[in-house]
Amino acid sequence: MVNCVVRNWQGEEVGSATLELRVAKEENAAHIVHRALRMQMVNARQGTASSKTRSEVRGGGRKPWRQKGTGRARAGSIRSPLWRGGGVIFGPKPRDYSIKMNRKERRLALRTALQSRAEDLIVVEEFASQFARPKTKELVAALGRWGVGQESKVLLIVSEPEENVLLSARNLVAVKLISATSLNVYDVLAADKIVTTAAALTKIQEVYSD
Numbered sequence: 001m002v003n004c005v006v007r008n009w010q011g012e013e014v015g016s017a018t019l020e021l022r023v024a025k026e027e028n029a030a031h032i033v034h035r036a037l038r039m040q041m042v043n044a045r046q047g048t049a050s051s052k053t054r055s056e057v058r059g060g061g062r063k064p065w066r067q068k069g070t071g072r073a074r075a076g077s078i079r080s081p082l083w084r085g086g087g088v089i090f091g092p093k094p095r096d097y098s099i100k101m102n103r104k105e106r107r108l109a110l111r112t113a114l115q116s117r118a119e120d121l122i123v124v125e126e127f128a129s130q131f132a133r134p135k136t137k138e139l140v141a142a143l144g145r146w147g148v149g150q151e152s153k154v155l156l157i158v159s160e161p162e163e164n165v166l167l168s169a170r171n172l173v174a175v176k177l178i179s180a181t182s183l184n185v186y187d188v189l190a191a192d193k194i195v196t197t198a199a200a201l202t203k204i205q206e207v208y209s210d
Helices: 026-043 103-116 136-145 163-169 185-190 198-207
Strands: 002-007 013-019 121-124 154-158 175-179 193-197
Touching: 013 198, 026 103, 026 185, 103 185, 121 198, 136 163, 154 185, 154 198, 163 175, 193 198
Parallel strands: 002 121, 121 193, 154 175, 154 193
Antiparallel strands: 002 013
C-alpha cells in the first residue's frame, strides 16, 4: 500500500489517498512488465513493409545477352537480385507481428508498473470545474504548482475526460491525457510524472483490482 498526498488546484496539501494494488512477486515483476510492454509495442506494428522478389519486379523476360562468346558473366535476366533494379533477396513481406498475453497477466503487469511509479505519482483534486473554457496556460501553471517540471513528460489521468480539459491539454507535447479505464503499461513507464485525480485513483483500484 502506498500513501499519497492530495493537492488542490493551488498546489496545497488538502488530504491523503492510498494506492493499494495486487502486484507481481518481486522476482517476477520485471519479467511480466517487460512482456506486457513488448506485447504492446509489437502489436502496434502495422506489418505492411513489402519488397518485390525477382518474380515480381517488372521486366527481365528476355535474356540480356547470349550465354557464351561475349566474355561477360552469364546472365538470364536483368531483374536478378545481383543487378541494380533487380528483385530483393529475403526482403520483408506483409506479416502479422502481434503476440498474445493472458488478460490476467496484462492486468497484473499494469498494476505492477503503476505501483512501481509510486514515487512519481501526484494526486490532485478534481479540477475540471476550473476550466470555464479551454486554457492551456492555466493547465501549465497548475502542473507547476503540483511540482511538475516544465520539461517533464506527464501522464495526466482523469476519471472522465472533460472537453475543456482535453482541449487545454492537447497542445502540450509533453502532456498525455487519458481516462482511468484506458491505462497501459507503455504510458505509465514512459512518463516522468504521473498526475491523477483522486476520483481517477479510486476508479483505477476498482477497475484493475482483479
